[in-house]
Amino acid sequence: MTDLSRTTIRRRILDGELLIGAWTDLASPLATEITGRTGFDWLIADLEHGAGTESELLPVLLAAELSGAAAFVRPQSGERLRIGRALDLGAAGIMVPRLDTAAQVLEAVSFLRYPPDGVRGVALRTRGARLGTVGHGDVRTINRDIVGIIQIETPSAVREADAIAAIEGVDVLFVGPADLSHSLGVPGRFDDPGYLAALEAVVAACRAHGKAPGILLYDAAAFGPHLERGFRFLGVGSEGSFIAEGAKAALAAARAATG
Numbered sequence: 001m002t003d004l005s006r007t008t009i010r011r012r013i014l015d016g017e018l019l020i021g022a023w024t025d026l027a028s029p030l031a032t033e034i035t036g037r038t039g040f041d042w043l044i045a046d047l048e049h050g051a052g053t054e055s056e057l058l059p060v061l062l063a064a065e066l067s068g069a070a071a072f073v074r075p076q077s078g079e080r081l082r083i084g085r086a087l088d089l090g091a092a093g094i095m096v097p098r099l100d101t102a103a104q105v106l107e108a109v110s111f112l113r114y115p116p117d118g119v120r121g122v123a124l125r126t127r128g129a130r131l132g133t134v135g136h137g138d139v140r141t142i143n144r145d146i147v148g149i150i151q152i153e154t155p156s157a158v159r160e161a162d163a164i165a166a167i168e169g170v171d172v173l174f175v176g177p178a179d180l181s182h183s184l185g186v187p188g189r190f191d192d193p194g195y196l197a198a199l200e201a202v203v204a205a206c207r208a209h210g211k212a213p214g215i216l217l218y219d220a221a222a223f224g225p226h227l228e229r230g231f232r233f234l235g236v237g238s239e240g241s242f243i244a245e246g247a248k249a250a251l252a253a254a255r256a257a258t259g
Contacts, residue, residue, distance in 0.1 A: 027052030036067025093147025
């Protein structure tokens with residue numbers, strides 16, 4: 001059976017479609033499937049800050065795919081083996097954190113694809129290579145669908161946003177608001193003019209090169225303004241935040257009902 005979320009998600013990103021997703025940060029396949037079945041376009045298994053490690057990744061990816069969402073991974077870092085392991089386990093794309101320059105991004109993106117388009121290690125019996133059903137002569141059909149998401153989290157990355165967006169294989173420039181605001185010296189001040197100027201620079205770079213600007217938001221009131229700014233790849237929270245907010249709301253309603 002063809003996984004349509006895997007084979008269509010990159011085209012949808014580059015076509016400029018509004019795509020909404022969430023973080024799977026609890027290392028729970030059941031939580032991932034529940035989250036995905038609500039209708040998210042994509043889910044990102046978070047190995048940088050989430051509860052899981054590579055040993056728990058495969059069932060989380062399977063659960064995301066079963067729910068109908070595209071299954072991405074944010075590895076701990078951008079080393080070749082970290083990226084390659086996530087892809088071999090079946091990730092439809094990789095979000096690479098903590099890169100500051102276009103040169104670093106160019107190297108990381110090369111890890112996403114098999115030669116001649118990149119330097120990903122060739123092991124065609126892995127799940128990410130369709131379990132041996134794709135021959136050596138057809139690996140570009142796998143390369144074609146891999147999504148490259150680069151996080152913009154520092155002033156240096158903002159300054160190089162245009163050069164980063166110009167790189168083939170970079171599909172999304174994704175702002176990490178917490179890291180970016182802290183690195184700009186305005187921690188959590190998401191209305192600061194310098195922070196807002198950084199967002200505008202990222203959106204402008206993406207528009208210039210046909211890429212998608214992305215951002216993670218936890219405040220529902222911020223969704224509309226960021227869509228108006230041009231963000232098209234929108235993360236709206238994480239499993240952990242959904243549980244926390246749902247629990248708070250249920251408890252508040254129960255206490256209100258009992259006076």
